[in-house]
Amino acid sequence: MIGLLNKLFHRGDADCNEVRKLSSDYLDEDLAPTKRSVIQAHLSNCGPCRAFVDTLASTIGLLSRIPKVSAPSAFHDSVMDRIKQEKK
Numbered sequence: 001m002i003g004l005l006n007k008l009f010h011r012g013d014a015d016c017n018e019v020r021k022l023s024s025d026y027l028d029e030d031l032a033p034t035k036r037s038v039i040q041a042h043l044s045n046c047g048p049c050r051a052f053v054d055t056l057a058s059t060i061g062l063l064s065r066i067p068k069v070s071a072p073s074a075f076h077d078s079v080m081d082r083i084k085q086e087k088k
């Protein structure tokens with residue numbers, strides 16, 4: 001971890017592997033502001049990493065939305081009917 005930080009700050013930029021390793025923390029807003037800005041600087045110069053983070057962001061967005069969406073009751077009822085029928 002210390003080595004990673006040294007590398008980030010020594011070069012003033014992160015390489016792609018480091019950005020991708022930190023990208024979930026970045027999206028969770030779990031990073032120190034200095035690290036965030038290093039990653040932001042890298043993303044503004046690196047299309048592939050930007051695409052990677054975009055994909056990750058939409059994946060995380062989808063995953064975090066799922067528990068909040070309750071199944072429509074009609075769907076729930078039909079699933080329950082099917083389960084009851086299968087038990088017979």
Ligand SMILES: [Zn+2]
Pocket residue numbers: 015016017019042046048049
């Ligand atoms: Zn990159």
